[in-house]
Amino acid sequence: MKAVVVGGGVAGPATAMALQQVGIEAVVLEARHRTATEAGSYLTIAPNGLDALSVIGCLDLVRDLGFPSRRSTMLGATGRRLGSVTLGTPLADGTPALTMKRPHLSRALMDEAARRGIEVRYAAKVSSVATEGSRAVAVLDDGGTVEGDLLVGASGVRSLVRSAIDPDAPAARYVGLTNFGGFTRATPLARELPADGWRFVFGRHAFVGLHRTPADDVVWFVNVPEPEISRERRAATSLAEWRARLAALVADDTGPAGELIETGELELAGDNTYDLGHVSSWHRGRLLVVGDAAHAPSPSSGQGVSLALEDAVVLAGSLASVGEVTPAFDAFVEARRARVEKVVAVGARSSSSKLPGRVGRVPMEAMLRVVFRYLVTDRAQDWITGYRVSATPEGRAVTATSGAPAPGRPRRR
Ligand SMILES: Cc1cc2nc3c(=O)[nH]c(=O)nc-3n(C[C@H](O)[C@H](O)[C@H](O)COP(=O)(O)OP(=O)(O)OC[C@H]3O[C@@H](n4cnc5c(N)ncnc54)[C@H](O)[C@@H]3O)c2cc1C
Incomplete structure (x- = not known):
């Protein structure tokens, strides 16, 4: 089986590597040039995302890019402490959440995918995609085409694959x-x-x-x-x-x-x-969206990357266990939708807490102290950061099926 993956951010290379582990060949098409300088900024990968990276053998690689982030402490404008939460229970080997530069993560995953023998194409902007019988086709800007048995849209919040699946799909908010x-x-x-x-x-x-x-x-x-x-x-x-x-x-x-x-x-x-909250159709025919293309929590959630990485593992696990493309896509949606939409809703609440309300600053801070004492606590967040895709049936299917070159061992090409 061959997959065409549109997008070489985070979900794209992670999906390609997870698919390779279950014996599915993938090609990654990325619009940017490899040397393009991308807007900086840092992100934090929570332990649930690190666990997904460990399933695809990329944890050591990513550990080298980042520094540990164990706790968030919230202060008001005058320095009053509003609360404090951990960034999730570290992995069993002690690895806590990691903070790193966004473009470095994407570059490292793309390089690792290429090192494992996956075809990674930069400056390959896809202008349209289609599902034709049992084939999926991506048409590139230069007129070339790339075909596969399935096409994964990992093309971010403005995904053209989402629109190809459903022209009425919502736009990001x-x-x-x-x-x-x-x-x-x-x-x-x-x-x-x-x-x-x-x-x-x-x-x-x-x-x-x-x-x-x-x-x-x-x-x-x-x-x-x-x-x-x-x-x-x-x-x-x-x-x-x-x-x-x-x-x-x-x-x-x-x-x-x-x-x-x-x-x-x-x-x-x-x-x-x-x-991006509820998108009613994540797949049609041989096309499917993952990561921000399907569900994008606001950056305030600190979960976008982690959910994208979980998606990669669950998709590969679904294809490995179900075999047929459409039922595997259904299984993927079934496994993912409730969780990711709930995280998007949490992210939306977190963003609105940063907006000026109708109440003044002092009552707002008093309200936030209550929120951080009773609602946004380690225990209340555990379903997000304590989730371990490696312990799900899909995660186990990827680990068990692994046909990828062992991480750290270059593959002869
Ligand atoms: C400022 C900021 C801070 C954030 N902080 C965090 C954080 O702390 N923790 C966290 O987990 N998440 C964070 N996020 C969210 C996180 O960056 C995204 O959720 C994550 O990058 C999603 O990965 P993705 O691969 O789905 O999409 P993207 O990373 O957006 O990748 C999509 C890729 O597809 C390519 N592409 C698009 N269209 C085409 C096409 N037609 N042809 C070929 N290629 C195409 C794009 O060039 C891009 O490389 C933050 C986001 C922002 C904006």
Whole structure:
């Protein structure tokens, strides 16, 4: 069996490697050039995503890219502690959630897929896809075609495969927050922050995340509640202007964010934040969507990558156990839909807690203290980060069937 995978972000290469483990050949088609510089910004992979990486033999690879993130601590604008939660129970070998640069993760997975003998094609933008009898076809921008027995749309939140499956499929929803991300190198301000976790500040005008690295750098991001930023506004605003605006927005809040922004590099500016909830059809004929193309929790959930990785394992496991494409797609939807839609809903609530409410700042902080004491607790989050796809029937099917070259052992080509 051969699969055409559209998209070489996270879900794409992970799916291709999981499919290879169950004996399905895959080709990954990615629109970007390999050397294209992608907007920076960091993400955290929760233990449920790390578990999925371990099933596809990529945990060591990814561990080398990141630094540990064990806990999130939430503060109000004046420094009042609102609450604290762990980022999930570490894996059995002790690996906690890991934070890393988004493009590094995607690049590492694509390189690993290629190293395992999977055909990985960059600058391969797919312009249309179709399902024809027992075949799936991707048509490339240059007119070329790639065919397979199935086609997996791992093409992100604006997926053309989702629209090909259902022209009436919903578009992603703007969640009301813009995102800015940066990095401040080797700074003494790092020592004001927790050693191995995120500090989040619900500020007067913006929500800020700060993470110290083992080298005493600081990774930071700022979410600003405001209307979507247009392409024109983005093009007309210099990095220095964005930076000055961000520093002004956080100036009156607790902590070193203002100084970190002024002395650091702004790597991601004016990124609009989206989510994607219920998509009624994830598959049609030989086409299926996975990852953000099927369900995108807002970045505030910290779960997009982890769900995409879980999808990769469950799809391969479903195909291995069911055999036939359409029933396997049905089994995939059955195994995934309830969980991912619930996570998207949690992410939407998390995004709205960053938006200014009708109540003032002080009552808002009092409300958040209650939320973090009784609702957003380690126990309440365990169904998300404590999930282990390796323990599901699909995860076990991938582990048991593994026909991939052993991780760490280059395959002769
Ligand atoms: C600022 C920000 C912070 C985030 N933080 C976190 C976090 O802390 N933790 C977390 O788990 N998640 C986080 N996320 C979400 C996470 O990045 C996504 O959920 C994840 O990348 C989804 O992976 P994917 O492979 O489904 O889609 P993507 O990563 O979007 O990859 C899709 C790929 O498909 C390619 N593509 C699209 N169309 C075509 C086409 N026609 N032909 C060929 N290729 C195509 C694209 O170029 C892209 O490479 C964050 C997201 C953002 C925006």
